[in-house]
Amino acid sequence: MSVSDIIRYVETHDRGLYRIFAQQGSEPSPAEISAFESEIGFALPDEFRELAIHPLGGLYISASEEVWPEPEPYSVGPMWSFLRGLLVYSLSSAAPDWLHMRSAWQEMKNAGAGDLVPFLKILGDADPYCFTPEGKIVIWRHEDPENPEAVDMSFSEAVMHEIRALEERTQRKIRGEDQQAPEGLTS
Template sequence: MALEKVYDYFHNYDRQTYQVVACMGNEPSEHDIKKFEHQYGINLPADFREFTMSPLGGLYMEVREEIWPRAKQYDIGPFWSFCRGIIVYGIANGIPDFLDIREKTKELHDEGFTGFIPFLSIIGNGDEIFCFDKDNNIVLLDCYTTGEAAPVEGAFSDCLMKQIAELEERKNKKIRGEDKNN
């Protein structure tokens, strides 16, 4: 199963390093998913549907502040040094708006990007968002600079694990102090 690596990772992740919040116990039903799909005339990819209906759906994962202090106004650093976490949008009832795929999709469509369903963002990178296009291909949509969508290889689970690996790499660079001006 494609999501096994994702589930294995979250069974063993470093709880001292990461703050992780998900719908746990408030998972959406098949009816909730179908209602969303019907609203936008889509069928979500099977692995995303499974993830969304799991306790991890509506995922917020961030390096803890004591390890990666938040930037203060006017802080300067390499771009990566502001990208301290990931969000996977979900459909759970009562999910906060910033994690709700319904809210994020409406926002994106209101901005004119009607051919896309957003599913993953990097905290600290407000310009780009991972989306499913009308054919369920994964694209990285540059919402605010170019408006272009670049294809991303692989399935949802591959994309998520790649973003987790990149977050781990950024966290390690931050711990090593590689974001400091010399």
């Protein structure tokens, strides 16, 4: 698995099922990435740097409204039915705060986990994938912030894993599985 797999997916995705936005035209320079690395105190993985300076970096993917409408406030359903997209944080100076890695890192610092740098977030999930200063990947769990969960995947493997999981959830949504009563319950 490599960054080229992510790029190939973005270039060939089903445009009827997914909306994809990227930083195209506002890619960060290698100097901007190096400045952020100086700020956090460690080098980001080469795979992340490769995607970060590519036009398809700063990636936002969500199921289309026609296939998977935004949930109404106070909606009830299985947890997976609220996870309709993902994002890979950007270091572009043009990225909005909600997509900027520096903003996400500041939030982690405020939560007491400033040594972790978030890079991948599932929309609707409070637990981002993060880089550690040692070059490892972990998932920071808000229920147990002192014990991030180790992930045995590379950057591109983690991103593609979550894209495939989004595809699976989208198919479940299309099949109406979020509308089915749990086993043993009737209305």
